[in-house]
Amino acid sequence: MSAPAAGTAIRTKSPHPSKFERAIVVGASSGMGAELAKQLAAEGAHVALVGRRESELEAVAATIRAAGGRAIVAKHDVTAYEDVPRVYEALTKEMGGLDLLVYCSGAQYNPDESVYDFAQDREMIEVNVIGAIAWTQLAAAHFEAQRGGTIVGISSIAGERGRRTMPGYTTSKAAMSTWMEALRNRIARYGVNVVTIKPGFVDTAKTAHLAKKPMVISPAKAAELILKAAHRGGSPSVFVPGQWQLVALIIRHIPSFLFRKLNL
Numbered sequence: 001m002s003a004p005a006a007g008t009a010i011r012t013k014s015p016h017p018s019k020f021e022r023a024i025v026v027g028a029s030s031g032m033g034a035e036l037a038k039q040l041a042a043e044g045a046h047v048a049l050v051g052r053r054e055s056e057l058e059a060v061a062a063t064i065r066a067a068g069g070r071a072i073v074a075k076h077d078v079t080a081y082e083d084v085p086r087v088y089e090a091l092t093k094e095m096g097g098l099d100l101l102v103y104c105s106g107a108q109y110n111p112d113e114s115v116y117d118f119a120q121d122r123e124m125i126e127v128n129v130i131g132a133i134a135w136t137q138l139a140a141a142h143f144e145a146q147r148g149g150t151i152v153g154i155s156s157i158a159g160e161r162g163r164r165t166m167p168g169y170t171t172s173k174a175a176m177s178t179w180m181e182a183l184r185n186r187i188a189r190y191g192v193n194v195v196t197i198k199p200g201f202v203d204t205a206k207t208a209h210l211a212k213k214p215m216v217i218s219p220a221k222a223a224e225l226i227l228k229a230a231h232r233g234g235s236p237s238v239f240v241p242g243q244w245q246l247v248a249l250i251i252r253h254i255p256s257f258l259f260r261k262l263n264l
């Protein structure tokens, strides 16, 4: 092995060992998804922004382009499952391939006690679970074939237990976390990095109605922590921020007869 030339910097550890050249962010019109798209573009990635609200997507894309980044936009409702392959292929083709898929789309309703709303529960399952399966499955097949790539799914700490205040949402996030784990167990062996993100409280439209938001962080901070986990590799499942891991550990061990008495 030849010695490096005098004055050559030796980089022992890059802050971003896996650089993302091309990324799709599903649910990029606001909140964490918009921040993820902006931060990915700032790192040099060509980013595709997906969601229903085209004007919000275009506004995020304009911010990215004004800062010298590259962004394209696709108006898409994730519950239009039959459209997913066409949108995925069009965006991937336009960017010349794909290294990262982030599934950030999410629906959340917190019904009052004694309210049972099938339409809301159905929407949460359709967006948070079936949409996630439709999008991540395509990326999984693609990344398995190319022997590399990263899939990030934004789940939630809410999926750790079935909560009386949000039955549909906690069910959907538990299912999403299980799906991500199964995907990881299936394709990590092919060099694909499958990352599950379980945020606590993040200051977005989803939590605007809440009076108390312990340990709340900004969407920008959440995006920074999510990308750090995605770059690290090793298919992690991480709480964002990390302090929620201890909370989750405690919550998981509360016996059922006690948990049902808590107003969670």
Ligand SMILES: NC(=O)c1ccc[n+]([C@@H]2O[C@H](COP(=O)([O-])OP(=O)(O)OC[C@H]3O[C@@H](n4cnc5c(N)ncnc54)[C@H](OP(=O)(O)O)[C@@H]3O)[C@@H](O)[C@H]2O)c1
Residues within 6 Å of the ligand: 026, 027, 028, 029, 030, 031, 032, 033, 050, 051, 052, 053, 054, 056, 076, 077, 078, 079, 104, 105, 106, 107, 108, 127, 154, 155, 156, 157, 198, 199, 200, 201, 202, 203, 204, 205, 206, 207, 219
């Ligand atoms: N905020 C928190 O405290 C928190 C905590 C844990 C987990 N999360 C999760 O984090 C993710 C992002 O949420 P956020 O807090 O950043 O809130 P947000 O600003 O409301 O973002 C939600 C995103 O989901 C997209 N979306 C919703 N329904 C969709 C549909 N049918 N088709 C396509 N996209 C759809 C929205 O885009 P369009 O409306 O433009 O379609 C939007 O971009 C969600 O999965 C949420 O469950 C949030």
